[in-house]
Amino acid sequence: MPRTFDIIAPPEIAARIVNQICAIEQVMTVHVSPGAGVKPPGDVVTVQTTNRGIPKIMAVLTGEGLTEGAISVSTSEPISVIHQPMEGSIFKDTSEASWxxxxxxxxxxxxxxxxxxxxxxxxxxxxxxxxxxxxxxxxxxxxxxxxxxxxxxxxxxxxxxxxxxxxxxxxxxxxxxxxxxxxxxxxxxxxxxxxxxxxxxxxxxxxxxxxxxxxxxxxxxxxxxxxxxxxxxxxxxxxxxxxxxxxxxxxxxxxxxxxxxxxxxxxxxxxxxxxxxxxxxxxxxxxxxxxxxxxxxxxxxxxxxxxx
Structure with a gap:
């Protein structure tokens, strides 16, 4: 099922993350709120993706310093997602949890x-x-x-x-x-x-x-x-x-x-x-x-x- 990522990162890292995530085929929407992060401070990036896009997003975040503490990430599972361009992918999506x-x-x-x-x-x-x-x-x-x-x-x-x-x-x-x-x-x-x-x-x-x-x-x-x-x-x-x-x-x-x-x-x-x-x-x-x-x-x- 689709997932929502809420990412807080410093502006320069957030910009690189957005560029890489937008290139992922399974990503449906990307929303950026510059400077909206208070604790930790930074830009807030909200991403909606099908389940199959999760490993690629996690690879991007890991490459940008997730394990070093430079980025804060939370995931959630929306009750429903309506995104007509990817309706077929959503319908066929898997239910696997990320690691x-x-x-x-x-x-x-x-x-x-x-x-x-x-x-x-x-x-x-x-x-x-x-x-x-x-x-x-x-x-x-x-x-x-x-x-x-x-x-x-x-x-x-x-x-x-x-x-x-x-x-x-x-x-x-x-x-x-x-x-x-x-x-x-x-x-x-x-x-x-x-x-x-x-x-x-x-x-x-x-x-x-x-x-x-x-x-x-x-x-x-x-x-x-x-x-x-x-x-x-x-x-x-x-x-x-x-x-x-x-x-x-x-x-x-x-x-x-x-x-x-x-x-x-x-x-x-x-x-x-x-x-x-x-x-x-x-x-x-x-x-x-x-x-x-x-x-x-x-x-x-x-x-x-x-x-x-």
Whole structure:
């Protein structure tokens, strides 16, 4: 979909930017407000472009000192754009996010604030209750509300992009899953104190400990599902549809197996603990490796588009 760029730059840089951007075929409109920038001071250049023009515009801005702080840029997505000369291009436009938009989007959705940590802890509570009662829909609810996918893929994206934010992403990932395990452990301890463990394995529609058995068992099929779901999640980030990554979390096993680690320790089932610990580690490595591969392809395509 079309994007709007608001650029503030010193007059001499703004003039060069305008000359280069006007030559880009995918650019629809360019508006210059000389001296309108107050903080930082400078000319304001507003550009509307189709999605396919974003890599070329970013290449121009980078060449004029974007990474050195000489230029301030913000992007937005208009609700609608009517530009008759390029109506066909607008109709056929893609929905890919730029690399910078992906970075900011993942930062927003992966930073473990107080509320994000609260969601992870609640997800741990729900996962444990679902596993104790052998009730699938409660486990699915824990997977849907937990913001546990974005911090991990932010690590791989930062590494692919050569950005130092991968360290921050690691700490947010660790913090998030520690909050989840804390919620799971607290639920187990409180349930034990209240004598609720006697209900473990009972359910209205599943027999035995089928959920516990499934998530404590390695299988080639499970690894394939993780790999395919990771590709889907990375593509959703690239296509600016990160809201749908909740569905990816249902396909992944991160939340239930992370919740199983404190569960198995409290139940002194150390054999199961090492099994779920190993599966959790394999899942994390698969997500990091496969999402990195998808982001490498995105990076390559962006470079090719900017060079055209």
């Amino acid at each position: 910078e938009e992906m970075d900011r989007m993942l930062a927003k959705e992966s930073n473990m604030t107080f509320y994000s940590l609260t969601l992870m802890a609640i997800a741990g509570f729900l996962a444990v209750m679902g596993l104790m009662l052998n009730t699938l829909h409660i486990v699915i609810a824990s997977q849907l509300i937990a913001p546990g996918f974005e911090p991990i893929v932010r690590i791989s994206m930062s590494l692919v992009g050569g950005e130092p934010t991968w360290r921050t992403a690691i700490w947010h990932t660790i913090g998030g899953y520690l909050a989840l395990m804390t919620g799971a452990a607290a639920t187990m301890l409180i349930s034990g104190a209240l004598g609720l463990w006697i209900n473990t394995g009972t359910s209205t529609y599943l027999e035995g400990d089928s959920l516990m058995t499934y998530w404590t068992t390695f299988s080639p099929q499970g690894l394939v599902i993780t790999a395919v779901a990771t590709v889907a999640g990375a593509v959703l980030v690239i296509t600016n549809r990160s809201v749908l990554t909740a569905g990816v979390m249902v396909a992944l096993t991160l939340i239930p197996i992370a919740s199983l680690m404190p569960m198995t320790l409290i139940l002194t089932r150390y054999d199961l603990f090492w099994r779920v610990f190993g599966r959790f580690g394999v899942e994390i490595l698969l997500i990091l490796g496969i999402s990195a591969g998808v982001f490498v392809i995105k990076r390559y395509k962006t470079g090719v588009a900017a060079a055209r």
